[in-house]
Amino acid sequence: MTSTVDGQLPGVALPKSELLEMYRLMVLIRRFEEVAAEQYALGKIAGFLHLYIGEEAVAVGAIRAMDPEDHLVTHYRDHGYALALGLDPRRCMAELFGKATGLVGGRGGSMHFADASKHFWGGYAIVAGLLPIAAGLGLASKYLNQRRVAVAIFGDGATNNGAFHEALNFAALWKLPVLFLCENNQYGMGTAVQYASAVREMYRKACAYDIPAEQVDGQDVIAVYEATKRALDHCRSGNGPYFLEALTYRYRGHSMADPETYRSKEEVEEWRRHRDPITRLREQLLTHNVATIEELAALDRAVEEAVAEAVRFADESPEPDPATLTQFVYADPITVR
Amino acid sequence: MAREITYRDALREALREEMYRDERVFLMGEDIGAYGGSYAVTRGFLQEFGPERVRDTPIAELGIVGLGIGAAIGGLRPVVELMTINFSLLAMDQIVNHLAKIYYMFNGQFTAPVVVRTVEGFGQLAATHSQFFENYFAYVPGLRVVAPAVPKDAKGFLKAAIRGNDPVIFIEHSLIYRNRGEVPDGEDFVLPLEGAEVRREGQDVTIVSWLRGYYLALGAAEELARAGIECEVIDLRVLRPLDIETIVRSVQKTNRLVIVEEGWKSFGVGAEIAAAVQERALDYLDAPILRVASVEVPMPYARNLERLVVPNKDRVIEAVREVLYQRLPAPVAR
Numbered sequence A: 001m002t003s004t005v006d007g008q009l010p011g012v013a014l015p016k017s018e019l020l021e022m023y024r025l026m027v028l029i030r031r032f033e034e035v036a037a038e039q040y041a042l043g044k045i046a047g048f049l050h051l052y053i054g055e056e057a058v059a060v061g062a063i064r065a066m067d068p069e070d071h072l073v074t075h076y077r078d079h080g081y082a083l084a085l086g087l088d089p090r091r092c093m094a095e096l097f098g099k100a101t102g103l104v105g106g107r108g109g110s111m112h113f114a115d116a117s118k119h120f121w122g123g124y125a126i127v128a129g130l131l132p133i134a135a136g137l138g139l140a141s142k143y144l145n146q147r148r149v150a151v152a153i154f155g156d157g158a159t160n161n162g163a164f165h166e167a168l169n170f171a172a173l174w175k176l177p178v179l180f181l182c183e184n185n186q187y188g189m190g191t192a193v194q195y196a197s198a199v200r201e202m203y204r205k206a207c208a209y210d211i212p213a214e215q216v217d218g219q220d221v222i223a224v225y226e227a228t229k230r231a232l233d234h235c236r237s238g239n240g241p242y243f244l245e246a247l248t249y250r251y252r253g254h255s256m257a258d259p260e261t262y263r264s265k266e267e268v269e270e271w272r273r274h275r276d277p278i279t280r281l282r283e284q285l286l287t288h289n290v291a292t293i294e295e296l297a298a299l300d301r302a303v304e305e306a307v308a309e310a311v312r313f314a315d316e317s318p319e320p321d322p323a324t325l326t327q328f329v330y331a332d333p334i335t336v337r
Numbered sequence B: 001m002a003r004e005i006t007y008r009d010a011l012r013e014a015l016r017e018e019m020y021r022d023e024r025v026f027l028m029g030e031d032i033g034a035y036g037g038s039y040a041v042t043r044g045f046l047q048e049f050g051p052e053r054v055r056d057t058p059i060a061e062l063g064i065v066g067l068g069i070g071a072a073i074g075g076l077r078p079v080v081e082l083m084t085i086n087f088s089l090l091a092m093d094q095i096v097n098h099l100a101k102i103y104y105m106f107n108g109q110f111t112a113p114v115v116v117r118t119v120e121g122f123g124q125l126a127a128t129h130s131q132f133f134e135n136y137f138a139y140v141p142g143l144r145v146v147a148p149a150v151p152k153d154a155k156g157f158l159k160a161a162i163r164g165n166d167p168v169i170f171i172e173h174s175l176i177y178r179n180r181g182e183v184p185d186g187e188d189f190v191l192p193l194e195g196a197e198v199r200r201e202g203q204d205v206t207i208v209s210w211l212r213g214y215y216l217a218l219g220a221a222e223e224l225a226r227a228g229i230e231c232e233v234i235d236l237r238v239l240r241p242l243d244i245e246t247i248v249r250s251v252q253k254t255n256r257l258v259i260v261e262e263g264w265k266s267f268g269v270g271a272e273i274a275a276a277v278q279e280r281a282l283d284y285l286d287a288p289i290l291r292v293a294s295v296e297v298p299m300p301y302a303r304n305l306e307r308l309v310v311p312n313k314d315r316v317i318e319a320v321r322e323v324l325y326q327r328l329p330a331p332v333a334r
């Protein structure tokens, strides 16, 4: 293979700085998740913890393709999106620790990250519940004559729920700027796609609503980036919604309690070894002399340190003040007693 | 003869026995097969009974209950599982507008004997995964709503629910699956789907609760007994139909009532019990009826905040002392 422009991958218009940032973010997500699992085992994190290991390219490719003004809503597997958005890993970890310094003050934990300043309107834990909300964000954008696209992140499992179909129909009917980005990691908890969905390719469901759709390799960050860019352009140009399916895989259990009786170790190993998104980008960068081993190692070290610092920060942060328990139930005052 | 088994095993036995007894009984729900059930109640069932009778479903609660209704009308005995009670909200239309109505609305011509198993609980699961909704179901005529606290009831109720002709909402609790208790032998051990039970006798205060709240009540009663206060503890067991008689009888003896519930206080099961008790036994009451319930906020994730929300033994003890007018002086602020 030949390298075209110095510091670039063949056929890819992205500058070196962007490629390295994609690499760094994927490594950051992976390391963050590995350490979160360790901290869970130590009892620092509790409840449900859904890790994103193996799926990093989807969040990074998608978020890097978005405009800062675009809306984002995700399902509960949300750490990767928060980190890809550039949210502070310390505040992300503090949220997992249930600390006052967390993204949402320790109220939400793993499943409910959010940051209004980034138009990240939250991770939602009722499967498919976020899809009509995304359509509503699209409605607001169109109503207000904005150029913002609402991006909805959800799993393969969510596509079998009624809320999914209602949301797609609304978005198509009213030509709303919504990007439906389905992370098909091939399982909803322990149920493989073929036992839950009458069609195995999620993107084909969009045709029922006349929404243009395609499948992209979710282990290829650049492919995800490029597909997301195209899809966002489509939505932004007033053509209505778009449906993207990213084919991916989660290496860890569904949550920390998963007995993983439903799939073989070999299957997981196969993806880890041959379809890993980080290894893939790393090899591309090295093969085409976009980056040196030393450059990548320096990024790895910086990530390692950032995640260690995130744990220190989370550990040392205070618990939420008990006096805040009843704050934020209502936005307007209540005067009756 | 009886054996001591866990609450989870009591449920497993009930399901297995009824599946062997009646070919028409089948299970349907999310991750009940290959995954083994979120709370391992149906672990191994897929291997034992096969995919026709242990059906993994899409994440489609409305569909799960709706298909259950159709299958029941069509002659089957479905036991459908809603992974947690939080997701039952997605099925509410099928449960309330369809399941609960069919027998009455069509003038008693046919029934829809669906058993809906679901589970509530908490454990740093945050706002949408830590809710208590038994009152939503208990509100609806046409549904039977059971909430067994002990293994014996879990087994006897589940078997009766499967054999019965009415729709049954069968509510479990994630924090009591490992609790142990005696269960009578015999494949025909079934219990009627009604009636509260006095599980501890006492003359000073009546405490009523169900599911995990029942264990809080027992714990509080034991601790209070050491201080010379004898509580009568009633396990409600069934929320609809509500056995108010058993509670009233107890209150006529103790003249004081504390209700322990894990849900929010306003418009909850406790409100119904308190109202019904005062209708029948106002003259017997020597103190206001108190409810120990969750603080009225969406559940926060942080451990320290969550602990403030849900009822605990100390709050039950406090309430008992309060209805005895023995309220301890407020602790000095630290």
Ligand SMILES: Cc1ncc(C[n+]2csc(CCOP(=O)(O)OP(=O)(O)O)c2C)c(N)n1
Binding pocket: A077, A125, A126, A127, A128, A154, A155, A156, A157, A158, A159, A183, A185, A187, A188, A189, A254, B030, B059, B061, B083, B087, B090
């Ligand atoms: C309405 C609803 N039903 C069930 C659940 C329990 N649950 C949580 S995640 C999940 C699987 C979702 O699978 P998918 O949409 O493919 O996302 P993934 O976890 O694979 O990323 C289930 C069944 C839920 N949260 N909400």
Ligand SMILES: [Mg+2]
Binding pocket: A155, A156, A157, A183, A184, A185, A186, A187, A188, A189
């Ligand atoms: Mg999935």
